[in-house]
Amino acid sequence: MGSGKLILMYSKFLLPIQPQLSVRLVFRSHDCRTLFLPHRLPTITPSGQLPRSSHLPSSYSPFNYWHRWHYYHLCPLLQRYTKGQLMATIATAEACDSNAALLASHDLRVLQPVFQIYGQSRIFSGPVVTLKVFEDNVLVRELIESRGDGKVLVIDGGGSMRCALVGGNLAQLAHNNGWAGILVNGCIRDVDEINACGIGVRALGSHPMKSYKKGHGEKHGPVHIAGTFIHDGEWLYADSDGILVSTTELSV
Numbered sequence: 499m500g501s502g503k504l505i506l507m508y509s510k511f512l513l514p515i516q517p518q519l520s521v522r523l524v525f526r527s528h529d530c531r532t533l534f535l536p537h538r539l540p541t542i543t544p545s546g547q548l549p550r551s552s553h554l555p556s557s558y559s560p561f562n563y564w565h566r567w568h569y570y571h572l573c574p575l576l577q578r579y580t581k582g583q584l585m586a587t588i589a590t591a592e593a594c595d596s597n598a599a600l601l602a603s604h605d606l607r608v609l610q611p612v613f614q615i616y617g618q619s620r621i622f623s624g625p626v627v628t629l630k631v632f633e634d635n636v637l638v639r640e641l642i643e644s645r646g647d648g649k650v651l652v653i654d655g656g657g658s659m660r661c662a663l664v665g666g667n668l669a670q671l672a673h674n675n676g677w678a679g680i681l682v683n684g685c686i687r688d689v690d691e692i693n694a695c696g697i698g699v700r701a702l703g704s705h706p707m708k709s710y711k712k713g714h715g716e717k718h719g720p721v722h723i724a725g726t727f728i729h730d731g732e733w734l735y736a737d738s739d740g741i742l743v744s745t746t747e748l749s750v
């Protein structure tokens with residue numbers, strides 16, 4: 499059984515008997531992990547509603563096996579299915595096999611395989627927000643500080659190999675703000691921090707130096723990365739096989 503079916507089964511049959519994990523709770527947030535952190539686990543209420551934060555006990559010890567199972571095994575899976583990330587179930591290879599016409603018309607494009615994979619989320623997708631900068635990450639922070647709503651930030655850093663445009667702090671902030679992923683045509687740093695973070699990141703490589711902080715660049719314009727143009731509002735699909743960009747959202 500595919501994981502998509504499994505999650506549907508979970509939503510239909512198991513969530514109702516686990517009222518503290520209401521669908522509202524799971525699908526409203528882009529960061530299940532935050533919600534499921536042990537110290538935030540809500541108690542079960544008879545109505546199935548989340549207790550108000552003032553009702554949350556300061557500690558959930560001892561919390562039972564069921565809670566632990568959710569936290570450690572289910573949450574990483576749920577993260578992939580939260581709002582804006584449902585299309586993460588599309589495998590890039592399958593998408594290529596079943597969309598020959600879109601590939602031929604260039605409505606579906608494959609990025610050249612020049613990116614390294616970072617971050618816990620190896621599969622991500624979402625509508626694209628584009629940004630063009632050069633060795634300056636002020637606008638990167640500015641966008642990441644806004645709500646991501648499951649979008650993918652595509653940063654054309656001109657392929658610079660002389661500094662990093664994203665580090666551990668920005669990656670964590672992006673994850674907290676609901677960005678599904680970040681693609682950097684350039685370098686990142688704080689690799690260990692990023693690899694521990696729940697977001698998906700693709701970049702050309704890593705570099706220990708930070709970038710300039712001038713604020714130069716252009717948001718939402720077309721960018722040309724890894725052999726293809728990418729426009730704001732297009733859809734990006736990344737998994738272990740590669741990265742696709744589609745003019746429109748692909749169906750499962």
Ligand SMILES: O=C([O-])CC(=O)C(=O)O
Nearest residue numbers: 664665666667668708709
């Ligand atoms: O501050 C920067 O330019 C990037 C960085 O190290 C971080 O996001 O942690």
Ligand SMILES: [Mg+2]
Nearest residue numbers: 665666667688
């Ligand atoms: Mg840093």
